[in-house]
Amino acid sequence: MSAAEMNAAALLSLRDVQTGYGALQVLWGVDLEVMSGETVLLLGANSAGKSTLLRTLIGLLPCWRGEIAFEGERIDRLAPDQRIRRGMAYMSELGVFPTLSIDENIALGGYFLSDAQIRKRKEQLFALFPDLAAKRRDAAGTLSGGQRKMLGIAKVLISEPKLLLMDEPSSGLAPVFVKQVIEVLKTSIGAGTALLIAEQNVAFLELADRGYLIDHGKVRLSGTRAELEASDAVRETYFGL
Numbered sequence: 333m334s335a336a337e338m339n340a341a342a343l344l345s346l347r348d349v350q351t352g353y354g355a356l357q358v359l360w361g362v363d364l365e366v367m368s369g370e371t372v373l374l375l376g377a378n379s380a381g382k383s384t385l386l387r388t389l390i391g392l393l394p395c396w397r398g399e400i401a402f403e404g405e406r407i408d409r410l411a412p413d414q415r416i417r418r419g420m421a422y423m424s425e426l427g428v429f430p431t432l433s434i435d436e437n438i439a440l441g442g443y444f445l446s447d448a449q450i451r452k453r454k455e456q457l458f459a460l461f462p463d464l465a466a467k468r469r470d471a472a473g474t475l476s477g478g479q480r481k482m483l484g485i486a487k488v489l490i491s492e493p494k495l496l497l498m499d500e501p502s503s504g505l506a507p508v509f510v511k512q513v514i515e516v517l518k519t520s521i522g523a524g525t526a527l528l529i530a531e532q533n534v535a536f537l538e539l540a541d542r543g544y545l546i547d548h549g550k551v552r553l554s555g556t557r558a559e560l561e562a563s564d565a566v567r568e569t570y571f572g573l
C-alpha cells in the first residue's frame with residue numbers, strides 16, 4: 333500500500349521512511365500521519381532521529397526508501413522549495429539569520445509571496461508579536477533567546493503553511509521562555525495549520541492532539557496525548573523512571 337493510500341484523508345502520510353547520512357542509517361522504516369489542523373508531537377531521546385525525520389520531510393535529506401505523501405501526492409522526490417510552495421514550512425533549531433533585521437527575517441519566510449501579501453501578513457504578525465514590532469529594524473542577533481524563537485515562529489507563519497515542521501522550539505531556552513513559546517503557539521497558530529513538533533521537553537504535550545515516541549529511528553509508540561502522558565515508555569525516556 334502506498335503512503336497516499338494508507339489514509340487518503342491525511343495531510344501528511346509516511347510509509348516505511350528510511351534514511352541516514354552516508355554509511356550511517358538513522359531512520360529504519362517510519363510510518364506516521366498528520367491530519368489537517370492537528371498538532372502532533374515527535375518525542376524521543378537524544379539521537380533518536382527526530383531532526384533527521386524533519387529534515388527528510390522538508391527535503392533537506394533524501395528519502396532512501398519508503399514514501400512521503402502530502403495532500404495525497406508523493407513529495408519525496410521534490411526539492412525543498414517545491415514542498416514549501418505546496419504548503420509546508422520548516423523551523424530549524426537555529427531559526428533566524430542574526431545579521432538581518434527582524435523585518436528582513438520575516439520577509440524571507442515569505443520569499444515566494446507578492447510584496448503586497450508580505451506587507452499585509454507582516455502587519456498581522458507584528459500585531460501578534462508586539463515585542464518584535466517594537467524592534468523591527470534591529471538585527472535579529474540583538475534579540476534575547478526567547479525573542480529569537482518568537483521571530484523564528486513569525487518567520488514561518490508568514491506563509492500561512494498547512495503544515496509547520498518545528499525542530500525543538502525549546503532548545504537553549506530557560507523554562508520561563510519555554511512557557512512563552514508554548515503560549516505563543518497556542519494563540520498564533522490558526523486552525524488551518526497543522527504542527528509536527530520534535531521535542532525533548534514533555535511540557536509540549538499540553539499542545540498535542542497526538543504524538544509518536546521515536547526510538548533508534550523507529551516509532552516505538554504512538555497515541556493520543558492522554559495515552560502518551562500515561563505511558564511507561566515515555567516516562568522511561570524522559571524521566572528515567
Ligand SMILES: Nc1ncnc2c1ncn2[C@@H]1O[C@H](COP(=O)(O)OP(=O)(O)OP(=O)(O)O)[C@@H](O)[C@H]1O
Nearest residue numbers: 353356358376377378379380381382383384385532
Ligand atoms: N549531519 C550529520 N551527519 C552525520 N550524522 C548525523 C548528522 N546529523 C545527525 N547525525 C546522526 O544521526 C543520529 C540521529 O540524530 P538526530 O539529530 O536526528 O537525533 P534527534 O532525535 O533529533 O536528537 P537531538 O534531540 O539530540 O537533536 C545521531 O546518531 C546523529 O549523530
